[in-house]
Amino acid sequence: MPRDTETFRELYRQEHVPAGYRGGRHALFTFGLGGAVLATALVQLEAVQPVEWLAVPLTFLYANLAEYWGHRGPMHHLRRGLRLVYERHTKQHHRFFTHESMELDGPRDLRAVLFPPVLVVFFLAAFMIPVGLLLAWVATPNVAWLYIATSLAYFLNYEFLHAAYHLPPSHPVARLPLVGRLRRLHTTHHDPRLMASCNFNITYPIGDLLFGTLRR
Ligand SMILES: [Zn+2]
Numbered sequence: 001m002p003r004d005t006e007t008f009r010e011l012y013r014q015e016h017v018p019a020g021y022r023g024g025r026h027a028l029f030t031f032g033l034g035g036a037v038l039a040t041a042l043v044q045l046e047a048v049q050p051v052e053w054l055a056v057p058l059t060f061l062y063a064n065l066a067e068y069w070g071h072r073g074p075m076h077h078l079r080r081g082l083r084l085v086y087e088r089h090t091k092q093h094h095r096f097f098t099h100e101s102m103e104l105d106g107p108r109d110l111r112a113v114l115f116p117p118v119l120v121v122f123f124l125a126a127f128m129i130p131v132g133l134l135l136a137w138v139a140t141p142n143v144a145w146l147y148i149a150t151s152l153a154y155f156l157n158y159e160f161l162h163a164a165y166h167l168p169p170s171h172p173v174a175r176l177p178l179v180g181r182l183r184r185l186h187t188t189h190h191d192p193r194l195m196a197s198c199n200f201n202i203t204y205p206i207g208d209l210l211f212g213t214l215r216r
C-alpha cells in the first residue's frame with residue numbers, strides 16, 4: 001500500500017471513526033431499515049395492473065441516472081449545500097481507497113464505504129417521500145409503492161455492490177462473476193487521475209454507456 005494512503009487511513013480512523021463504531025451494526029442499520037421500508041412498500045400493493053408494473057423499469061433507469069449524475073456532479077465537484085457529500089466522497093473515500101489499495105482492512109473501515117445513517121435518513125425523507133406522494137396523486141398508490149420499493153432495492157444493491165468492491169478479492173462475495181467485472185470498472189474509477197472523468201456508475205454502467213464515460 002502506498003505510504004500516503006496508509007497515513008491517510010490512520011488519520012481518517014482517528015478523526016472520523018468513533019471508538020464505539022461497529023461496521024456490522026452500520027450495515028445492519030442500512031439493510032435493516034431499508035429492508036423494513038421495502039417490505040412495507042411491497043405489502044401495500046393491491047391488484048397491480050400491467051401498466052403499473054412499468055414503474056419498476058422506469059424507476060430503475062431513473063435511479064441509475066441519478067447515481068450517475070450524483071457521482072459525476074456533487075460527489076466529485078463541490079456544490080453549494082452538498083459539501084458533506086463532496087468531502088465524504090472525493091476527500092475521504094477516494095483517498096482511503098485508490099486503484100492500488102482497494103481493500104478495507106477490517107469491518108471498522110466500512111465507515112469509509114457505506115452512506116452514513118444520517119444521509120440514509122435524509123435521502124429517504126428528501127427524495128422518497130415527496131416523490132412517492134406526488135406519484136400517488138398524479139398516478140396511483142400502486143405506482144408510488146412500486147417506486148419506493150424499486151428505489152430502495154436499488155439503493156441496497158448499490159451499498160452491497162460498493163462494499164463488495166472494497167472487500168479482499170479472495171472474499172466469496174468479491175468472487176461472484178458479475179461483482180468481479182463491476183469491481184474492475186470501479187477500480188479504474190479509483191485511479192486519482194481518472195476519478196473525475198470515467199466510470200461514474202457504481203452499479204450497472206448504463207449512464208456511462210449513454211454518456212460515453214465508460215472505461216474498461
Ligand atoms: Zn469506492
Ligand SMILES: [Zn+2]
Pocket residue numbers: 071075076089094189195
Ligand atoms: Zn468517485
